Amino acid sequence: xxxxxxxxxFFCIIGAAFICVGIHAYRDPQCKKRxxxxxxxxxxxxxxxxxxxxxxxxxxxxxxxVAVVSAMNGITPASHHAxxxxxxxxxxxxxxxxxxxxxxxLAFIAMIVASTGIVSANNSIGVAxxxxxxxxxxxxxxxxxxxxxxxxxxxxxxxxVVFLPQLLAALGALFTxxxxxxxxxxxxxxxxxxxxxxxxTCVYCIGMALFxxxxxxxxxxFSVITVGIxxxxxxxxxxxxxxxxxxxxxxxxxxxxxxxxxxxFNIMPAALLETKSKYSIIKAQAPFAxxxxxxHMILMYVLAF
Numbered sequence: 001x002x003x004x005x006x007x008x009x010f011f012c013i014i015g016a017a018f019i020c021v022g023i024h025a026y027r028d029p030q031c032k033k034r035x036x037x038x039x040x041x042x043x044x045x046x047x048x049x050x051x052x053x054x055x056x057x058x059x060x061x062x063x064x065x066v067a068v069v070s071a072m073n074g075i076t077p078a079s080h081h082a083x084x085x086x087x088x089x090x091x092x093x094x095x096x097x098x099x100x101x102x103x104x105x106l107a108f109i110a111m112i113v114a115s116t117g118i119v120s121a122n123n124s125i126g127v128a129x130x131x132x133x134x135x136x137x138x139x140x141x142x143x144x145x146x147x148x149x150x151x152x153x154x155x156x157x158x159x160x161v162v163f164l165p166q167l168l169a170a171l172g173a174l175f176t177x178x179x180x181x182x183x184x185x186x187x188x189x190x191x192x193x194x195x196x197x198x199x200x201t202c203v204y205c206i207g208m209a210l211f212x213x214x215x216x217x218x219x220x221x222f223s224v225i226t227v228g229i230x231x232x233x234x235x236x237x238x239x240x241x242x243x244x245x246x247x248x249x250x251x252x253x254x255x256x257x258x259x260x261x262x263x264x265f266n267i268m269p270a271a272l273l274e275t276k277s278k279y280s281i282i283k284a285q286a287p288f289a290x291x292x293x294x295x296h297m298i299l300m301y302v303l304a305f
Contacts, residue, residue, distance in 0.1 A: 003120050010126040015048030020148060021078075021155050028078040036074030040066050041155075044163065060296055063167075070160040077156040080149070091140070098139050106132040157271040163217055164261060171215065175224050184228030192233055200233040203300045208248055209255035216261025218252035225252075234304065243304040244249070249294040257289035258282050 022041030025031045047062045069075060092099075110128035114121045133147065140146075155162060188207070192200050207229055211221035230244050256262045260282065270278045277283075 003123055006119060006123045006126065010123065011051070011174075015045040017148075017151055017155070018042070018045030018048065021045075021059040021152050024152050025078040025156075031076060031078040032079070033074050033076045036069050036072075037076055037078070040069045040075050040160070066160075066163075075159055077159070078152075080153040080156065082153075095140060101139060102132040102136040103192035105135055132157050148257075154271065155272075158268055161260075161267050171220065175220070180224050180228070182228065184224065185232050188229055190231070195237075197234070197237060197239075197305060198301050200229070201304070203296050204229045204234060204244075204248060205293060205297045205300060209289075210254040212255035213250035213261065216256075216259055218249055218256055221252050221255075222249050239304040243300060247296050247300040247303070251293060254289045254293040254296065257285040 018041045022038040022045065025034050025041065026038035028034060031037060037163035043066055046061055051059055106125075106128045108128075109131050110124045113119060113127050136142070137144070137147075150195060184207070188203060192203055193279050204225065207225045208218075208221055211225050212218045214219050226245070226248060230239075230248055234244055235241055256265055260279065262269055266281045266285075267278055270281050275281070
């Protein structure tokens with residue numbers, strides 16, 4: 001019961017943050033598409049807050065509407081007061097490496113809270129975020145409004161891609177329920193030579209990487225590709241499920257490194273670092289992703305059989 005209440009509180013806070021972005025865009029005369037931008041953020045905020053209490057079809061209509069707005073390129077960032085470089089330098093010199101304490105605390109506190117079992121793993125991240133935010137205010141001595149203005153600026157820089165993890169996770173569950181794994185198995189059976197375990201291993205690892213690139217989520221791809229390829233072509237031929245499962249999932253992560261669909265890994269860092277190209281993170285990671293994928297194929301074949 002406490003977990004459910006806590007989840008609702010966190011979802012309401014997230015929804016309120018989205019609505020703040022929408023209101024700011026609507027009130028900003030310099031925002032080129034302020035009406036559609038405001039509509040997008042407010043609708044998403046409303047769905048986060050009221051989602052469990054409204055009919056599913058209304059949520060579906062909201063998702064379709066925001067998808068149409070996004071597809072029509074109807075979302076543009078509002079104007080924000082960016083920190084002056086000289087002011088940023090002064091604060092950086094004053095705070096130093098202490099600025100990393102909230103980020104490190106977020107991970108450690110979430111792990112500790114989740115391990116105690118008091119709240120769920122997802123809620124433990126929310127609890128840790130509150131404590132980390134408090135630490136950030138103590139260290140930086142920033143005004144309270146900073147948490148709103150800076151979150152608005154970050155969300156505006158990221159745009160619609162901020163919602164990709166939720167949408168892609170839902171898509172993965174939908175694919176699994178629709179039996180996409182079985183369809184994949186039938187298609188792959190024409191590619192893999194009968195009894196060629198190395199070819200099956202390569203197809204499984206490459207399939208995990210490619211499907212993760214499409215889904216933007218290694219866990220969503222894992223359920224579909226493992227059912228469609230690993231089970232009929234590897235596990236039924238005696239492969240060790242421990243090695244197949246562990247290396248199969250991390251092979252999918254090789255695809256995570258080179259896809260814009262994994263927005264929280266590849267697009268958000270580019271927005272945070274304010275790089276010239278939003279794909280600069282992907283370009284830097286691509287060579288390593290290819291090498292790691294090849295290593296995964298070799299390791300799985302050697303260790304699993």
